[in-house]
Amino acid sequence: MDTPVMPPAAAAEDLIATDIEAYLDRHQTKSLLRFITCGSVDDGKSTLIGRLLYDSRMLFEDQLAALESDSRRHGTQGAEIDFALLVDGLAAEREQGITIDVAYRFFTTETRKFIVADTPGHEQYTRNMVTGASTADLAVILVDARKGVLTQTRRHSYLVHLLGIRHVVLAVNKMDLVGYDRAVFDRIVADYAVFAGSIGISGFTAIPISGFKGDNITSAPSANMPWYAGPSLVRHLETVEVDATAAEQRPFRLPVQWVNRPSHDFRGFAGLIAGGRVAVGDVVRVLPSGRTSRVARIVTMDGDLPHAVAGQSVTLVLTDEIDCSRGDVIAAADAPPEVSDQFEATLVWMAEAELVPGRAYVMKLGTQTVSATVQAPKYQINVNSLEHLAAKTLELNAIGVVQLSTDRRIVFEPYAESRTLGGFILIDRMTNATVAAGMLHFALRRAQNVHWQATDIGRDHHAACKNQKPAVIWLTGLSGAGKSTIANLVEKRLARMNRHTFLLDGDNVRHGLNRDLGFTEADRIENIRRVGEVARLMTDAGLIVITAFISPFRAEREMVRAMMEPGEFIEVFIDTPLAEAERRDVKGLYAKARAGQLKNFTGIDSPYEPPETPEIRIDTTRLGAEEAAELIVERLLDR
Amino acid sequence: MTDTLTHLDRLEAESIHIFREVVAEAERPVMLYSVGKDSSVMLHLARKAFYPSPPPFPMLHVASGWDFRDLIAHRDRTVRDYGLELIVAQNAEAEAQGINPFDTDSALYSEAQLTEPLKRALDAHGFDAAFGGGRRDEEKARAKERIFSFRNAAHRWDPKTQRPELWNLYNARKAKGESIRVFPISNWTELDIWQYIAREKIDIVPLYYSKPRPTVERDGLILVVDDERFRLAPGETPTLRPVRFRTLGCYPLTGATQSEAATTSRIIQEMLLATTSERQGRAIDKGQAASMEDKKQQGYF
Structure with missing residues (x-):
């Protein structure tokens, strides 16, 4: 050769x-x-x-x-x-x-x-x-x-x-x-x-x-x-x-991956050190709670270590019994990372399906998994000319600057300072595909200055006054499936039992709160988000909320579920086959949609994603409206 | 400033991180334990990841019935010493169907003895994440596989729909019926593995070390006559030769290397001066260059 x-x-x-x-x-x-x-x-x-x-x-x-x-x-x-x-x-x-x-x-x-x-x-x-x-x-x-x-x-x-x-x-x-x-x-x-x-x-x-x-x-x-x-x-x-060596100079950060509890007398926090160094005796702060403690031991199978540095996978034992679980970050007490729920970030879109502004995606950052909503991009960047372009969405391989908000506060650092606490991925709830990579730049002032005001009379008190467990009975199904009819019967039954209820109906909400919204995918998402927030306030007030919305997308129903306390969201699938709903066509809408007079009509030219594991499924071809209502109330009270 | 952590420290930390991510996010993980050197390193890393707890998942060994006796003994001893849960998967019908390493075509043999029992065991136990010892340096197809590799309900791999893996963030979400194969030692090379075995003094199957063993030579492969089921050709008599193995499969299909290396450092020395790569000893990997990729698509690890 x-x-x-x-x-x-x-x-x-x-x-x-x-x-x-x-x-x-x-x-x-x-x-x-x-x-x-x-x-x-x-x-x-x-x-x-x-x-x-x-x-x-x-x-x-x-x-x-x-x-x-x-x-x-x-x-x-x-x-x-x-x-x-x-x-x-x-x-x-x-x-x-x-x-x-x-x-x-x-x-x-x-x-x-x-x-x-x-x-x-x-x-x-x-x-x-x-x-x-x-x-x-x-x-x-x-x-x-x-x-x-x-x-x-x-x-x-x-x-x-x-x-x-x-x-x-x-x-x-x-x-x-x-x-x-x-x-x-x-x-x-x-x-x-x-x-x-x-x-x-x-x-x-x-x-x-x-x-x-x-x-x-x-x-x-x-x-x-x-x-x-x-x-x-x-x-x-x-x-x-190498980066790991440079990272040693930064303040200590350990995103907690897993809590190791082999017995009652051992509780270790396992993770890969993202920055800095830690020694036995160091004062550390657990975020987002902000509680402080001291490092009691740095445990490895090769014996306890006196100190450890960025790039090592370790297990820490703290001196105090403080609350700390996967997703929390153990940090240097005097130089903790920030906590926020509103950010500016750069997104690189990685999926064939484009970004849907307003939709809730699963966000993973460090060991934290939250729900995140992305607003329409501020601008897109042309990677060849580096020009800023106006954009309503991001397509495959597009890069844009966006604002995003998470459903709860997360621990982060700007990406320029920490890849681990500033880099994140977005996952589509339906396909589970990784759809975007993102880099957080800073928290938006809004979140910094608008604090959650703790009130003395809490949701438990409200519920106790009413002597009931708050809940959201979320009816989903095609137009004409029978949601409103059944919702109405459910509320009547509960009223007879002296339960305090409120029925949020899709058509009614669109006359007021949501009258600025149409039927595009983005508007439908915003419609459900607002209804979810209202339902959440009502459950805080102790009410049993019944909703009747087509709510065609799984991702949004899951978003609302995530807003509620565990067990409070009861998804009821009013299962009526399209042919049957179209045959009934109570409001004459299917006929209009078929005639092309109504755009984005669910089941015709806009998809309906049925729930995979609803709490209750009502087959309306086999169950009458009264029987359905009875079943729902029974299941609600059985909780 | 000089680097505090060595390459082995960094590889170890990354592997431990992967183990913990899977345990935190999967419902029912399992570790594919082939008892080979890579598996031994994986097990060592898993023990480190969860110490002082034992690894919170069982070991799954796919046995063909033609495994080296030393390997089975080592497996049983390891499981006992570390208090591990062991599941052995074996194709019980293979023998009745006349499938054996001597007469059966190698592709069919590996399908029947390895791939099939593996898939069946994963399904039977409902494992949704399985750790495997694949390394990216082994083969070109592996170089492009992700650390979290998704399999559809039929256990097939689609190289076109791999999820991007950024930073050390792993997307472990999956639909019902889908499962993940996770490769915690993806970024290790064969040399790293041996250096780590030496550094950590990891106990491995003695077959990796040279010893005089009864052998016959066939088609350029040196085969060890491990038990009385080995079919000798007329006039063929086993000769005692100092040999060791670089990879362990079914004994009638796994070629040994003539070698005097009886310690880990001697093995590394031989490897560094060697001229043939690891998989050459495995009859299964022969054939066209892309054969590994075809096998992976069918569900082979």
């Missing part, structure tokens, strides 16, 4: 052969750096990674043999070894000759182990790059020396900066194809410096390389570029500070 091959680290080889114990001792102290490579297929990214694996002797002979045979079959380098084939993964992708997902590769040198996130440079795969960048300490941005800084270079740099990567390497690749010309390199570096500065990248390291020929990869300067005075790529990767 003609490809110049860097000699394997001969000294290491000798040591392995002659004194394996000495070699292993040395390798026990290696550190770990995670980095991402950004560039397109044409920039020689896969070739560079293949080269790094090859040069660090992470390939075995049988893999090399497979590589050689693959090179002949699919290769693009003629008779030479095509390093790119080492890293291009799944079969279908290999046929197409492109990487379409994030793949992780590993190699090691004398001082560090590396995890490389290999992500594609393709336009439509912003989400993959964001995924790979989220865990990276460093980014290698590849530029083809013949082409210079391109639109995609800017896009990748913007994403790298957005995801908070602290170290940027500008690798000017294919120097062999421009005659190793220093002027070409200098021009590209100058171009890039202007752009990098404009988006807030404060510094970067530029290295002229040839992934194909091996110049300045493991040693520098290469004989072809005597003018280059900096480190080789590998040398640079071996010496930059």
Whole structure:
């Protein structure tokens, strides 16, 4: 083969052969750096990674043999070894000759182990790059020396900066194809410096390389570029500070993952330390409650530790019996993180289904899981031009700045300060897909200044006066299913029993509270949210609330359920087949919808998502309205 | 400032974090315990994650009936020493159907002896999350798999619908019938595994260490005659050779390596100077390059 091959680290080889114990001792102290490579297929990214694996002797002979045979079959380098084939993964992708997902590769040198996130440079795969960048300490941005800084270079740099990567390497690749010309390199570096500065990248390291020929990869300067005075790529990767080490300088943070209770006399809080260090005797604060305590023990299977640092998974025992569970954050008492429920954040949308403003998504941040509602974006960012564009929603691969609110206060830090307490994902309640990645910037003043006013007469008192347990009987079903009829009968029965009730009817609410809302998906969501809030106030007042709304989307019904105290939300599915409801057509609406006079009509041109596990299901083809009401009341009183 | 934590410390912390996330969010987790070296490292990490509690999930061993005797002995001893709950899954009909490692086609054999009993056991016990010892450095298809890998009700993997995994946030939500395969040691390499075994002094099956064993050579593979069921060809007699295993499967299908390495550091030394990668010893992985991906789509771990 003609490809110049860097000699394997001969000294290491000798040591392995002659004194394996000495070699292993040395390798026990290696550190770990995670980095991402950004560039397109044409920039020689896969070739560079293949080269790094090859040069660090992470390939075995049988893999090399497979590589050689693959090179002949699919290769693009003629008779030479095509390093790119080492890293291009799944079969279908290999046929197409492109990487379409994030793949992780590993190699090691004398001082560090590396995890490389290999992500594609393709336009439509912003989400993959964001995924790979989220865990990276460093980014290698590849530029083809013949082409210079391109639109995609800017896009990748913007994403790298957005995801908070602290170290940027500008690798000017294919120097062999421009005659190793220093002027070409200098021009590209100058171009890039202007752009990098404009988006807030404060510094970067530029290295002229040839992934194909091996110049300045493991040693520098290469004989072809005597003018280059900096480190080789590998040398640079071996010496930059890793994030976990930097995080040790920050205040102590431990998001609690799991409470370890093997017996009555042991209660440990397990988690991965996100920032700072902790020692036995330290005063800590548990958030969001704000209670303080001291660290009694740092427990591991290898024995108790006197102290621990960011990046370690530990179990803490506190001196006091304070309330602390999964989702809480144990922090330095004198420098606690913030707590809020309203935020400004940047979202990267990752799903085919676009963002629905107003819809409640599941939000995961650290070990906290809450319900979050996103408002219509303030603006969307064009990743190529970095312009701010007006937007009503976010589509796949779109990036936008939004305000979002959570259903309860969460412990957070700005993303720029902590990836763990500032980075989050949004999950669709229905499909369970991860639909967005987000970065919190700051809490909105609204939440900071509007505090929850504790009142002396609480909901328990209200309920006790009425001698009843508050509840929300939530009737859902198609238009014409019989919701209003049954709701009315339920209320009459309860009234006869001297229960204090209130019936919220869909049509009636739209005459007042919600008269500004129409029937688009967003308006329907807002309609249900308001009704949920009203129902919540009424249960606080001790009432039994009966609601009759089509409420077609599972996500919104689940949102309302989450607003209520456990056990207070009783979902009743009025199950009437579409054909039957349409046959009844009490209000003549189906006829209008079929005639095209009514838009967004549930069951016709707008979906109805039936409940999966309702508390009560009423099959109206088998049960009359009176019997249904009787059944519901019976179940309510049985609680 | 020099780095406080070594790469093994960081890998260990990440794996422990993954174990705890699953236990906090899944209803009924289980650990796939193959008794191999990767499983032994996983078990060690699981014990660390929940110490002083024992791992709050059972171990599931898919046995083919053609497992090395040493492996079964090691399994039973480990389970006893650490007070673990063990579930053994085995395809009871395989023998009656004439399925055996000598006559059955290797793809069919692995389907009948490994994939099928695994799926059945997961279904029978209602496990919704299963820890597996897969590593991304083993094979190109694995390099792209997530740490939380979703399987539909038929246990199939769809590489096109993987959920993005950001930071160390894992989305463990799933619909009824779906399950998750979780790979806590995804980011470990074979070298990391061996270094960790050495550092933590983890007890592994003695088959990994060299010892003179009765062997025969077939199709370039050195096979160990582990019990009297091994079919010898006419005139074939086992020879005593110093061999060890780099990977453990059904004994009539798993090739041994001629080696003198009887300690962990000698093994690492051999590995670093070696020229063949780990899976070569497994007859099952041979075939086209994408075969692992096909198997995964069918539900193989």
